[in-house]
Amino acid sequence: MAYANENIALVAGGAGFIGSHLTDALLARGWRVLGLDNFITGRYENLRHLEREPRFDLIEADVTDPPPARLTRSGCRLSYVFNLACAASPPHYQANPEHTLMTSVVGTHHLLALAQAHAARFLLASTSEVYGDPQVHPQQESYWGHVNPTGPRACYDEGKRAAETLTFDYFRAKRGDARVARIFNTYGPRMRADDGRVVSNAITQALSGDDITIYGSGDQTRSFCYVDDLVEGLIRLMLHEGDYRGAINLGNPAELKVKELAEQVVRLTGTHSAISYRPLPVDDPRRRRPDISIARKVLGWTPQVPLPVGLKRTIAHFAEVAAREAAQLPLTKRRTRREKSGAPAGELRGPAAG
Numbered sequence: 191m192a193y194a195n196e197n198i199a200l201v202a203g204g205a206g207f208i209g210s211h212l213t214d215a216l217l218a219r220g221w222r223v224l225g226l227d228n229f230i231t232g233r234y235e236n237l238r239h240l241e242r243e244p245r246f247d248l249i250e251a252d253v254t255d256p257p258p259a260r261l262t263r264s265g266c267r268l269s270y271v272f273n274l275a276c277a278a279s280p281p282h283y284q285a286n287p288e289h290t291l292m293t294s295v296v297g298t299h300h301l302l303a304l305a306q307a308h309a310a311r312f313l314l315a316s317t318s319e320v321y322g323d324p325q326v327h328p329q330q331e332s333y334w335g336h337v338n339p340t341g342p343r344a345c346y347d348e349g350k351r352a353a354e355t356l357t358f359d360y361f362r363a364k365r366g367d368a369r370v371a372r373i374f375n376t377y378g379p380r381m382r383a384d385d386g387r388v389v390s391n392a393i394t395q396a397l398s399g400d401d402i403t404i405y406g407s408g409d410q411t412r413s414f415c416y417v418d419d420l421v422e423g424l425i426r427l428m429l430h431e432g433d434y435r436g437a438i439n440l441g442n443p444a445e446l447k448v449k450e451l452a453e454q455v456v457r458l459t460g461t462h463s464a465i466s467y468r469p470l471p472v473d474d475p476r477r478r479r480p481d482i483s484i485a486r487k488v489l490g491w492t493p494q495v496p497l498p499v500g501l502k503r504t505i506a507h508f509a510e511v512a513a514r515e516a517a518q519l520p521l522t523k524r525r526t527r528r529e530k531s532g533a534p535a536g537e538l539r540g541p542a543a544g
């Protein structure tokens with residue numbers, strides 16, 4: 191299946207939220223893509239539109255296992271390996287913490303060896319979680335972080351920190367070319383409704399008229415990057431030919447309080463949902479905003495999609511999925527948004543057009 195001079199990428203985590211958007215963007219560039227996923231949080235649904243795409247193939251496998259024979263046999267030639275394989279929302283990565291840690295450590299180890307065997311360039315999708323609950327604000331790549339190594343977030347945070355270590359040692363040992371992206375909070379269509387993150391929760395709750403859950407006071411901050419912007423940054427980083435080899439923050443520096451995000455979702459959906467306050471999870475970072483000076487300078491990258499625009503697109507996607515799912519339910523189980531919200535007829539607006 192390989193042709194000379196053809197770009198062939200392996201996207202580990204290809205059925206996930208970001209992985210599936212990255213796959214689409216690489217295919218749009220004319221590349222061939224092999225997606226690999228264990229479908230723990232990735233979904234076939236995210237790739238269904240590629241069923242008839244001859245330049246795309248999907249392998250079901252877990253990166254904690256040695257790569258399947260299909261990727262190691264002589265006829266297979268990869269030019270790029272993107273490692274996005276890992277559950278990334280706190281409830282999902284904490285559901286099986288040991289597997290989360292192994293996914294980052296053993297999985298990255300396997301994929302680095304695979305990249306070396308193919309002489310392929312490697313990119314690790316790391317995370318802003320490597321900064322933990324940061325004591326430096328905004329977070330620059332030079333900051334070493336403030337992570338609790340024994341807390342419930344450690345399986346993800348320490349796993350990604352170890353994955354970075356493995357990647358930099360691989361590069362220092364001259365085994366191959368490697369890059370590390372530290373991804374800050376990202377949102378957009380194809381997030382799972384049950385992801386448990388603030389954007390997906392707030393939109394799902396608003397659309398179904400349920401209370402919007404805010405953990406803690408809602409004064410903690412995050413900076414939300416639209417998925418298309420993030421994917422553009424990942425591709426630029428992978429294709430970058432300059433000398434810079436440090437980790438690079440990719441995220442939108444527009445910082446806001448979590449309760450302000452909820453207010454925006456309420457406004458854009460026109461919901462009657464109330465806010466319901468819940469306890470703040472353990473080790474929940476209080477502030478987070480990327481310093482993206484390096485990404486701007488080295489990659490010429492800066493996010494383009496403002497939050498209200500990205501939120502409208504995401505809300506439209508969630509509304510469409512909810513409508514499709516409702517249409518598949520037997521009539522007796524259907525509950526309209528109006529019934530759930532208790533809003534009088536005519537008072538529920540749909541999502542505003544993007």
Ligand code: UDP
Nearest residue numbers: 280386387388389391403404405410448474
């Ligand atoms: N959060 C919230 N309500 C929710 C889900 C999350 O208030 O329904 C808070 C969470 O405690 C955190 C912020 O929103 O302070 C972002 O959480 P998320 O899980 O989206 O990502 P994180 O940055 O924590 O990985």
